[in-house]
Amino acid sequence: MKSKIKSLAKSKVEIIVTFDNNELLPFKNKALEELGQNLTLKGFRQGKAPLDLVESNVSPIELYEKLSLFALEKFYSQIISDNNIEPLGQPLISITKLIPNSLVELKLEISVMPHLTLTDYRQVAQGKQTSRQPITVTDEEVTEALTWLQKTRASTDPKTNTKIVPPLDDVFAQSLGNFQTLEELKKNIKEGLTIEKQEKEKERWRLEVMEEIIKQIKEEIPDILIEAEKSKMMEELKIRLAEMQLPFEEYLKQIKKTEEELLKDFLPLAEKRVKMALVLKEIAEQEKIEITEEEIEKKINEILNQLPDPELKNKINLEELKIFASGLIRNEKVFELLEKQQ
Template identity: 25%
Template sequence: MKSSTEPLSPTRVKLTIEVPFDEFQPSLDQAYKTIGSQVTVPGFRKGKVPAAVVDQRVGRNIVLDEAINSVLPQWYSQAVQEQEIQPLSQPEIDLTKFSDGEPIEITAELDVRPEIVLPDVSAITVEVADAEIADADVDEQIEALRERFATFTEVQRGAQEGDSLTIDLTATDKDGQAIEGAEAQGMPYTVGQGEVLDGLDEAVTGLEAGATVSFATQLVGGELKGKDVDVTVTVTDVKERHLPEVDEEFVQTASEFDTVEELRTDVLDRVTRGKRMEQANEARDLVLEEIIGQVEVPLPESLVAEELGSRREQVTQQLAFAGTSMEAYLEDEGQTAEEFEADLERRVRESITAQFVLDQVVASGDFGIDDAELSQHIMRRAQQSGQDPNAYIQHLMEHNHVPEMMSEVMRGKALASLVESATVKDASGNELELSRLRADGTVATDEELAAEAESRAKAAVEAAEQSADAPHQ
């Protein structure tokens, strides 16, 4: 078998496969066995029917078709590997020459990943925000910790800001008809949140347990979103919140530390590491954005159309889950349907371009992946989706999404390598060495970097020795 390719466009090729008939003969023999085991001929046992008799009973053309259909996928896969093609679509296969006893020719047209000329990444400079850490950042984290250990006391007075209430809600339209789904019983609510309904804070402030009040507002979701409604709210209890004092007793209860100073030092360290990770994420986005803006990447329109359809479906499902319509969403966003489509297509094209760029970097680089890295990535994806990790992993295995997860890890490594090649500065002009940044936000020392390089070199030598010692077949 031999194969060749002919470019039809920057993203589409014609693959030609030529096979001598004698190479096809084993597949033809197997087809005779398969069909022979399915027909019943007096005087012959199942599976022992001679080829000539099979030809008489079902016709040689049927056998030829059976043989070619069974072997075509194998020939196609082999030719794709030989030509180092990266398919992006299912092939359109045409059996151009297929006569009994003659050489066979097959052509296949398919979309392929385009070749990209990457810019000089070392010439790219991006600026990220300063990793400014203020006392207020530490105070905010400690305040959140205090709120976790808050206690509540039921009080016989009017509700005040910060109080925790239990309320019942019902809503009616302007005709006094109850609105289905716009009611709640025993709902916890903190005065001052202002997150449920406009006007609710004002309505409940000053109410004691057992009091009822009505007020006019607009619903924030559902079919009546944005419509005027009347809401009746009943306060069933009022509880005053008590935050613990930040002292050694609180610190020892709420953390593994003994003193307030130790707790503040730890919080400062965690906030600092978080700010570094924010800088790194911003740098990755900016560097990739710069690269995308400097390259011309032809995209297969079939791939763009498929991704557009998938994104539209996701948006539709999310809006349905939120109880709103596309029309209401566009109104909130201040967009027309045409502007939404244009924005969606732009983001799809940028996403596909970014994927192509990173995949090319992966293909031309030397990026490895171990089980620990893959496991960590899958766990992060499970957390982001809000799913149980075990259920998420089972879903991946059942639907063969593990290779997709591996590709995501490799693209992440490719992007990290691009960022390390670029120049990244903060707003104050300081150049950041992101190659030293670890996944937890810590910064590696020279000694740690040297130890890691030595470990990688040792692992490479061991892998080479194992490969040399492995039996060759």
């Protein structure tokens, strides 16, 4: 078997594969059995004719087409390995040369995972350190949170039908949990708001770094990845709408768009999300970031414990969950590495 690879646009490759007769003949019986399934020959039920009779009733071209596909099925993983590519989806196959009893030449067009040439991401992260925003929580924000809590604990006077709001005092604080005084509650609220702001700032900074790296990507992104991301975004939207008990068709009426138009609108964000995922993957590979089985198991348990419905846990594909958890851990380790660049 010989193969020759050529790069195409949009992160695709063309591979010309040639099988000689010795590589094709081992699949002859299998090919004849399959071809014979559609033959009705005198004296035999359909698909039950002897193989030598089947061979005499099919054209050599038809036989060698079938042989080449069986050969490709067997040697495909070797072709991928020999040419050092990571395929996305199934190849587009065409026969470019066929000489019975001699050889078959196939052309494979395959979308492949792009290998990005990244800018100095460590330097980008270092340069973005000055854009970090300080975290402060004001007394007004604490008071606003307290007022909201106070309103949620209001009761209604059955005689006057008026709202009775509890006073903000130590008794109120004690009613909310393990707090002895109102000051303890205020301190807890301030700590919670601080953590929330820290998380938001961390996400903002990470996105800013990623966008700077993404801006400098020159490689074309495979359409198959972008289309898959658009479909994923659509499914995420439908799930959110279902949680809001808003039918998808009603939502489309409200925004005055079709599903196809909505998918088109998703394109810029889908492309950004795909590029970000590829950048994180590439950095992890360059930095040789490792993930242990213990880390994956811990993350899986965290995810499962967050699911409210026990029945939902039984429906989850654990292998897919393992891949998902591994990706989350890998991405977090990449971001932690970038955050340490001073």
